[in-house]
Amino acid sequence: MKPIRFSRDTLQFPQKDFDMVKEGVVSLGILTVLIVAAAAIWGAPFRPAVTNQQAALQNPIGIGQEVLGDLDGQGGIASYGPPYNNGWHGQAQSVQSFLGFSPQTWWGTPYQVNTAQADVLTPLQMLATASHDSALTAALHTYKTASYTQQQAWTTAMTNALGKATVRNGQVLLPSGHYGPVALMVNDEINLAKSGLLSGALDRETNGGVYRWNVQNDLLFLQGQVLPNIANNINMAGGQWGINHDEQAYPGPWWLTPYTFLYQIPPWSTGATGDQTAAYAMGLLFVLLILVPWIPGLNKLPKLLPVHRAIWRDWYRHLEKTNACGQCPLRASCTKEFSGHTIDQQQPTEMVPSCYQPDATFAYNMNDGLRSPSMMPLRTSTD
Amino acid sequence: MNWTQSMRQRVSEKLTWDHLLPSEQPVYVSSLVYSFGVFTLSSLVICVASGIIMSAYGPTWYQDSAAGSLLRGVHFWSVQAFFFFMTMHLVGQFFMGSWREGRALTWVIGAVSFGISVVEAFTGYLSRGDFFSQWNQVQSKDAFNGAGIDGFLNILNNGQVYGLHIAVLPVILIGLVGWHLIAVRSKGVVPPYQARVLTKEGRHS
Numbered sequence: 001m002k003p004i005r006f007s008r009d010t011l012q013f014p015q016k017d018f019d020m021v022k023e024g025v026v027s028l029g030i031l032t033v034l035i036v037a038a039a040a041i042w043g044a045p046f047r048p049a050v051t052n053q054q055a056a057l058q059n060p061i062g063i064g065q066e067v068l069g070d071l072d073g074q075g076g077i078a079s080y081g082p083p084y085n086n087g088w089h090g091q092a093q094s095v096q097s098f099l100g101f102s103p104q105t106w107w108g109t110p111y112q113v114n115t116a117q118a119d120v121l122t123p124l125q126m127l128a129t130a131s132h133d134s135a136l137t138a139a140l141h142t143y144k145t146a147s148y149t150q151q152q153a154w155t156t157a158m159t160n161a162l163g164k165a166t167v168r169n170g171q172v173l174l175p176s177g178h179y180g181p182v183a184l185m186v187n188d189e190i191n192l193a194k195s196g197l198l199s200g201a202l203d204r205e206t207n208g209g210v211y212r213w214n215v216q217n218d219l220l221f222l223q224g225q226v227l228p229n230i231a232n233n234i235n236m237a238g239g240q241w242g243i244n245h246d247e248q249a250y251p252g253p254w255w256l257t258p259y260t261f262l263y264q265i266p267p268w269s270t271g272a273t274g275d276q277t278a279a280y281a282m283g284l285l286f287v288l289l290i291l292v293p294w295i296p297g298l299n300k301l302p303k304l305l306p307v308h309r310a311i312w313r314d315w316y317r318h319l320e321k322t323n324a325c326g327q328c329p330l331r332a333s334c335t336k337e338f339s340g341h342t343i344d345q346q347q348p349t350e351m352v353p354s355c356y357q358p359d360a361t362f363a364y365n366m367n368d369g370l371r372s373p374s375m376m377p378l379r380t381s382t383d
Numbered sequence: 384m385n386w387t388q389s390m391r392q393r394v395s396e397k398l399t400w401d402h403l404l405p406s407e408q409p410v411y412v413s414s415l416v417y418s419f420g421v422f423t424l425s426s427l428v429i430c431v432a433s434g435i436i437m438s439a440y441g442p443t444w445y446q447d448s449a450a451g452s453l454l455r456g457v458h459f460w461s462v463q464a465f466f467f468f469m470t471m472h473l474v475g476q477f478f479m480g481s482w483r484e485g486r487a488l489t490w491v492i493g494a495v496s497f498g499i500s501v502v503e504a505f506t507g508y509l510s511r512g513d514f515f516s517q518w519n520q521v522q523s524k525d526a527f528n529g530a531g532i533d534g535f536l537n538i539l540n541n542g543q544v545y546g547l548h549i550a551v552l553p554v555i556l557i558g559l560v561g562w563h564l565i566a567v568r569s570k571g572v573v574p575p576y577q578a579r580v581l582t583k584e585g586r587h588s
Contacts, residue, residue: 046511253504
């Protein structure tokens with residue numbers, strides 16, 4: 001028969017009265033009162049979601065720049081790469097590859113986004129159809145049938161012009177230039193956003209029905225300029241420990257501190273693969289946490305540190321007063337945390353650790369309701 | 384071999400009432416550290432209860448109504464309490480070396496539960512439906528994509544994120560916590576390290 005590994009049986013230690021159910025109920029009651037009180041007094045953080053409409057009303061030039069970036073491939077998502085696309089004309093800018101290892105690319109492009117089509121041409125085509133806008137229909141036709149070189153010439157001129165544009169009465173005023181159909185397209189999309197209908201146009205692209213589960217394209221449109229600008233103003237950017245804190249003075253997800261810390265220091269704060277390597281670094285640390293019981297040194301650290309002596313101070317005070325461990329027949333094995341100590345089930349050992357002894361209990365008078373353990377046979381553990 | 388008999392025998396040996404619902408405990412269990420586990424569990428109960436009410440009424444209710452805002456507050460503070468006590472519990476158990484004498488699996492289940500809780504909380508932050516959700520969705524997409532999780536998870540898909548938060552991850556987490564509790568109860572709380580012994584000179588070593 002296979003020998004069984006020895007471990008001390010907690011039921012054979014001196015026992016004291018304990019009411020597990022009462023402890024659980026009292027704990028739940030206390031925490032419920034405290035948490036409901038905290039919720040009633042302080043509430044919870046909430047900053048209303050940002051919409052394209054708000055952004056267009058407050059900063060129409062910013063929306064115009066976003067539209068142009070999506071149209072000419074300069075925008076971050078236009079050239080992102082998997083899982084959204086294969087980059088702009090084959091040039092992907094946001095594919096992370098650590099020493100040639102790039103799982104980001106393994107799945108292809110499951111969440112396809114062609115920003116020119118999705119963010120600009122399709123919403124404008126819907127607008128033109130809905131409003132019988134022949135000028136917009138003609139502009140879209142002109143743009144789509146022009147050569148790529150011509151398209152780039154228009155968008156580049158428009159991008160430069162937007163840098164010098166002004167806003168009067170909510171309208172974007174451009175210096176004169178050769179923008180082709182792009183000026184009308186950009187202006188109409190700004191107006192579409194101002195009306196509040198742009199989000200609906202973007203949301204319908206990733207849902208295929210009346211439901212609106214997937215807000216991917218709406219968020220990707222906002223992520224170019226609108227969201228980062230707001231986040232910077234309230235210190236929520238990545239380099240500002242963004243994900244680690246919340247609104248105002250509320251506590252945030254502070255348990256992410258080790259993760260967000262990485263983004264404050266090189267190579268994670270500077271490298272092109274910062275996100276990928278930060279994720280792997282955290283994965284590695286998590287595996288180390290799981291494997292603590294088997295990591296040499298780390299698994300013996302708590303024995304060396306005196307914290308356990310504070311936690312079990314009353315227990316140690318008594319054992320040391322009676323020198324119980326000095327007289328223990330299992331002392332050598334206990335020193336090694338019973339590693340390698342096995343029991344033959346055919347002939348169970350009669351040796352009992354001193355800490356089981358009832359005489360230890362009688363001298364141990366710190367607890368009310370203390371009682372000596374019943375003289376049970378030595379129990380064993382089978383793992 | 385009769386699997387049913389074998390299971391009955393194993394369960395009845397490993398999980399007696401003395402293990403599962405003890406009315407006594409070893410005298411060395413005498414520290415505030417031991418309360419962190421039950422506080423963590425109590426916080427989780429409040430997280431789950433408030434979350435069930437919130438999901439029953441739906442996101443617009445907890446975003447816009449007064450009662451919904453209060454429940455969102457209860458959910459928020461219960462999560463803060465849950466992580467606070469869980470972290471204290473983890474640190475306390477580390478200093479007690481609580482994986483000793485056949486309890487390594489208990490530690491592993493607890494650590495995995497911590498990891499699942501982090502993902503669960505993150506999907507919760509994304510389900511708030513406010514600016515914080517928007518910002519963290521677009522920020523975190525690069526990390527999820529870069530790590531290769533993009534094949535499974537589109538973090539910008541609220542339907543998927545919300546489903547993970549209110550169903551998939553809670554089921555996994557509650558299952559792990561239940562397993563952790565049974566593991567703790569079946570082995571009992573870890574006995575202390577060896578005490579110091581008196582030397583011939585009358586000193587402790």
